[in-house]
Amino acid sequence: MVKPTSIIRLNADDSDFTHHLAHLLRRESVSDDLINQRVLNIIKAVRECGDKALIDFTSQFDKLDVKSMSDLIILHERLELALMRITAPQRDALMIAAARVRSYHEKQKQNSWSYTEADGTILGQKVTPLDSAGLYVPGGKASYPSSVLMNAIPAKVAGVAEVIMVVPTPHGEINELMLAAACIAGVDRVFTIGGAQAIAAMAYGTESVPKVDKVVGPGNIYVTTAKRHVFGQVGIDMIAGPSEILVVCDGQTNPAWIVMDLFSQAEHDEDAQAILISPDAEFLDKVTAIINELLPTMDRAAIIEKSINDRSALILVRDIEQAIEVVNLIAPEHLELSITNPQTWLPHIRHAGAIFMGRHTSEALGDYCAGPNHVLPTSGTARFSSPLSVYDFQKRSSIIFCSPQGASELGKTASVLARGESLSAHARSAEYRILDLLDSNSKGTEI
Amino acid sequence: MVKPTSIIRLNADDSDFTHHLAHLLRRESVSDDLINQRVLNIIKAVRECGDKALIDFTSQFDKLDVKSMSDLIILHERLELALMRITAPQRDALMIAAARVRSYHEKQKQNSWSYTEADGTILGQKVTPLDSAGLYVPGGKASYPSSVLMNAIPAKVAGVAEVIMVVPTPHGEINELMLAAACIAGVDRVFTIGGAQAIAAMAYGTESVPKVDKVVGPGNIYVTTAKRHVFGQVGIDMIAGPSEILVVCDGQTNPAWIVMDLFSQAEHDEDAQAILISPDAEFLDKVTAIINELLPTMDRAAIIEKSINDRSALILVRDIEQAIEVVNLIAPEHLELSITNPQTWLPHIRHAGAIFMGRHTSEALGDYCAGPNHVLPTSGTARFSSPLSVYDFQKRSSIIFCSPQGASELGKTASVLARGESLSAHARSAEYRILDLLDSNSKGTEI
Numbered sequence: 001m002v003k004p005t006s007i008i009r010l011n012a013d014d015s016d017f018t019h020h021l022a023h024l025l026r027r028e029s030v031s032d033d034l035i036n037q038r039v040l041n042i043i044k045a046v047r048e049c050g051d052k053a054l055i056d057f058t059s060q061f062d063k064l065d066v067k068s069m070s071d072l073i074i075l076h077e078r079l080e081l082a083l084m085r086i087t088a089p090q091r092d093a094l095m096i097a098a099a100r101v102r103s104y105h106e107k108q109k110q111n112s113w114s115y116t117e118a119d120g121t122i123l124g125q126k127v128t129p130l131d132s133a134g135l136y137v138p139g140g141k142a143s144y145p146s147s148v149l150m151n152a153i154p155a156k157v158a159g160v161a162e163v164i165m166v167v168p169t170p171h172g173e174i175n176e177l178m179l180a181a182a183c184i185a186g187v188d189r190v191f192t193i194g195g196a197q198a199i200a201a202m203a204y205g206t207e208s209v210p211k212v213d214k215v216v217g218p219g220n221i222y223v224t225t226a227k228r229h230v231f232g233q234v235g236i237d238m239i240a241g242p243s244e245i246l247v248v249c250d251g252q253t254n255p256a257w258i259v260m261d262l263f264s265q266a267e268h269d270e271d272a273q274a275i276l277i278s279p280d281a282e283f284l285d286k287v288t289a290i291i292n293e294l295l296p297t298m299d300r301a302a303i304i305e306k307s308i309n310d311r312s313a314l315i316l317v318r319d320i321e322q323a324i325e326v327v328n329l330i331a332p333e334h335l336e337l338s339i340t341n342p343q344t345w346l347p348h349i350r351h352a353g354a355i356f357m358g359r360h361t362s363e364a365l366g367d368y369c370a371g372p373n374h375v376l377p378t379s380g381t382a383r384f385s386s387p388l389s390v391y392d393f394q395k396r397s398s399i400i401f402c403s404p405q406g407a408s409e410l411g412k413t414a415s416v417l418a419r420g421e422s423l424s425a426h427a428r429s430a431e432y433r434i435l436d437l438l439d440s441n442s443k444g445t446e447i
Numbered sequence: 448m449v450k451p452t453s454i455i456r457l458n459a460d461d462s463d464f465t466h467h468l469a470h471l472l473r474r475e476s477v478s479d480d481l482i483n484q485r486v487l488n489i490i491k492a493v494r495e496c497g498d499k500a501l502i503d504f505t506s507q508f509d510k511l512d513v514k515s516m517s518d519l520i521i522l523h524e525r526l527e528l529a530l531m532r533i534t535a536p537q538r539d540a541l542m543i544a545a546a547r548v549r550s551y552h553e554k555q556k557q558n559s560w561s562y563t564e565a566d567g568t569i570l571g572q573k574v575t576p577l578d579s580a581g582l583y584v585p586g587g588k589a590s591y592p593s594s595v596l597m598n599a600i601p602a603k604v605a606g607v608a609e610v611i612m613v614v615p616t617p618h619g620e621i622n623e624l625m626l627a628a629a630c631i632a633g634v635d636r637v638f639t640i641g642g643a644q645a646i647a648a649m650a651y652g653t654e655s656v657p658k659v660d661k662v663v664g665p666g667n668i669y670v671t672t673a674k675r676h677v678f679g680q681v682g683i684d685m686i687a688g689p690s691e692i693l694v695v696c697d698g699q700t701n702p703a704w705i706v707m708d709l710f711s712q713a714e715h716d717e718d719a720q721a722i723l724i725s726p727d728a729e730f731l732d733k734v735t736a737i738i739n740e741l742l743p744t745m746d747r748a749a750i751i752e753k754s755i756n757d758r759s760a761l762i763l764v765r766d767i768e769q770a771i772e773v774v775n776l777i778a779p780e781h782l783e784l785s786i787t788n789p790q791t792w793l794p795h796i797r798h799a800g801a802i803f804m805g806r807h808t809s810e811a812l813g814d815y816c817a818g819p820n821h822v823l824p825t826s827g828t829a830r831f832s833s834p835l836s837v838y839d840f841q842k843r844s845s846i847i848f849c850s851p852q853g854a855s856e857l858g859k860t861a862s863v864l865a866r867g868e869s870l871s872a873h874a875r876s877a878e879y880r881i882l883d884l885l886d887s888n889s890k891g892t893e894i
Contacts (some may be wrong), residue, residue: 089863090863090864090867092863093859093860093863093864093867094864097860107560107562107572108572115554121817123818123819125554125555126793126796126802128797130830131797144868145864145867145868146864146868177867177868213830214831232826232828234831235828235832239679254879257876257879260872260875260876261876263875263876264872264873266872267871267872267873268870298872299869299871299872300871300872304872343848346573346846349573350575350578351842352844353844353845354845355844355846356847356848357569357846357848358848358849360850360851360853360855361847361848361854362877364858364865364873364876364877365849365854365857365861365877366845366847367861368857368860368865368873368877369857369860369864370568370570370857371570372572372845372847376845377842381679382842382844383577383660383682383842384842385682386842387844387845389843391838395798395831395832395833396834396836397796397800397801397833398800398813398819398823399793399802399804399819400802400803401789401790401804402807402812404807407808407809407812410812410815411809411812412540413539413540413544413815414811414812414814414816416540417537417544417592417593417815417816418814418815420533420537420540420624421591421592421624423711423714423715424745425707425710425713425745425751426811426814427811428710429704429707429708429711429809429810430809430811430815432701432703432704433704433807
């Protein structure tokens with residue numbers, strides 16, 4: 001009834017392997033002029049008309065009869081009500097997940113530091129939280145309570161005083177689990193707005209929505225495009241692509257476990273990517289058979305099938321060493337090392353968003369409750385970027401406090417370099433503080 | 448002869464102060480379609496034609512007769528030669544500055560960490576350097592050796608194996624001090640290319656120029672536009688605006704020192720901004736007088752005059768407390784606290800790129816040799832971003848290594864939350880690892 005999977009098979013020893021791999025990983029960048037223009041118009045309207053624009057856009061896009069901004073504000077009592085309404089197991093699960101995420105992220109908190117040099121000069125780094133952050137949560141089916149925890153908790157651990165959340169409620173549809181998660185994560189204010197208009201509101205502020213310092217959270221193409229446009233006006237987290245998993249398996253894990261791990265990525269989205277690398281060709285055959293066996297039993301079979309057949313692959317390698325080479329080429333968002341003694345190979349892994357080690361650590365555990373963040377660098381950007389973290393909600397100021405003696409000594413060096421760059425005001429500003437020169441320069445004496 | 452300065456005077460107690468301040472700080476965002484199109488064409492040409500495109504663009508834009516890529520490569524011997532050619536005081540100054548910058552940035556180096564939970568589950572964070580980084584250095588007059596140190600040293604401290612540098616040499620003009628700085632900072636390879644073509648080469652790679660993981664460094668509008676376009680393909684540092692300084696003075700510092708500190712910012716660029724805040728109106732008068740007195744003596748008088756008259760301001764406040772409120776509104780790139788006991792006020796400063804404390808700490812010392820980085824967040828982005836640092840050249844991977852018992856417990860929580868999000872592959876993947884269920888689920892037994 002269901003067609004056998006046509007998942008791509010590659011062999012890392014083939015001469016054209018890197019060519020095929022590059023093709024597999026290729027992402028066309030989106031730059032749709034029409035979307036850009038629509039988003040720019042929405043941002044302009046929100047900047048000019050504030051709440052009025054939010055009311056109009058929300059009525060139009062979310063098919064709601066909005067009379068005033070008070071219809072678009074969720075009070076804290078409503079979040080508490082949601083926490084009561086969900087089932088006890090759900091409440092417990094959210095609480096456990098939140099506590100573990102908080103505990104892990106507490107370890108990322110950075111403190112200010114300084115040191116004093118021999119001449120009394122103090123150098124240091126002052127760490128402060130952002131004043132405020134705005135969390136975008138997609139509406140409807142993609143409204144994930146776990147994302148609320150993963151985005152809001154690091155902000156709160158960092159010490160961000162005001163965390164606001166926006167979530168569209170198309171046709172009035174609202175997710176109780178998501179509101180309960182917001183309650184547990186300590187979100188301060190919630191607005192039921194979405195799309196580019198919600199991003200614009202948080203970036204520029206309206207009468208009701210406060211302007212925040214940084215906007216985080218996933219969204220559709222309009223949300224992502226709006227984030228690109230407001231970047232600079234506010235900070236943003238990252239521009240995420242489709243999610244991906246790379247599993248390295250030595251062939252000794254139950255193939256059904258591996259198939260379900262691949263499916264857990266594939267079920268997100270037809271564009272999601274699931275790649276399995278193994279030195280065991282027979283194991284890859286078994287996995288293929290089990291893909292065919294399990295696929296019809298899945299709730300999201302159609303999405304999974306498309307992702308597996310169009311975007312995914314099974315790669316045969318000579319050995320684990322070659323597998324790790326391929327890992328470093330791919331720089332995956334999620335990496336599962338379903339192998340014996342995974343810690344032996346850890347030092348050789350240079351690029352990965354999150355590393356799930358051993359046969360028992362499925363990606364799903366990290367998605368929900370292990371502790372580390374599930375917002376991870378996609379599309380190979382793990383080569384240069386990192387999971388969402390407390391660091392993203394803190395910032396640093398350099399501290400320089402020179403003693404008179406220190407300023408005098410540094411001034412001599414600065415003067416030479418400044419004159420070498422033809423920046424004589426820099427040089428003179430430094431020279432004023434050179435103690436030997438103070439007497440000979442009437443302008444340079446402290447009054 | 449020279450017209451008296453028309454620098455703006457504001458009073459923080461005036462009812463329309465925030466309006467005037469907003470006007471003063473307003474930056475028009477640049478979005479020139481023509482520049483965008485030119486840059487996109489250049490990027491396309493470099494991607495398609497590689498070295499050939501670099502040779503053509505460099506011949507055309509830098510007015511050079513380039514025959515092959517070897518004309519555009521500076522060998523390490525040439526850097527060493529430059530280090531010999533500069534004067535001994537210049538060499539000493541570069542060495543001192545590099546040592547101090549290195550010493551400060553060493554303190555930023557992050558280490559991997561992990562912890563083990565009671566059931567044997569290991570959680571952690573693995574820190575790795577980027578494989579490679581590319582440093583853009585503007586050519587001609589804006590070619591600052593200090594920027595080479597400030598960009599390359601943090602990368603090398605982070606452990607980046609390959610740091611490449613690009614610098615255009617219009618009409619063949621090359622800066623020995625800059626090459627010497629590259630030698631001292633440990634830059635691995637230098638190419639004499641510039642503009643959008645150099646950014647494209649580093650982002651996509653050519654036959655001769657390696658593809659890097661992150662591009663850093665300042666540049667003109669073409670360079671900046673190209674950086675925006677390649678963001679995602681590679682990491683970028685930041686999109687910097689014109690430089691600014693904010694000086695808070697209690698009126699007890701020699702006004703000539705303060706004027707020269709303002710000038711040192713103003714001499715960069717007609718768009719640079721220098722603001723002085725003081726509770727002492729007479730001091731502001733003195734400063735105005737000394738601006739008029741010193742301006743004609745400055746090498747870059749015309750640039751300084753325009754920056755001071757068009758972009759700068761003197762702000763009268765009631766007291767230092769009100770001054771600090773204005774500081775937090777502005778979120779300056781450079782903040783000088785030229786006041787008694789500046790450390791008393793430090794806890795109240797929420798947003799600033801770098802804080803220069805006390806009467807002796809001129810910004811110029813930080814620009815060259817104090818130790819902290821001189822690449823700082825401009826245009827109020829200190830609200831959410833930080834100085835360039837070792838952190839920018841490291842990345843993190845989350846580590847999750849569950850014991851069978853840990854996976855089993857976490858699996859129960861993950862299952863509830865995944866089903867709450869209708870992601871049943873996630874749920875089943877977690878459930879496979881629940882130990883109680885292993886017997887009742889034939890698929891779930893480890894082979």
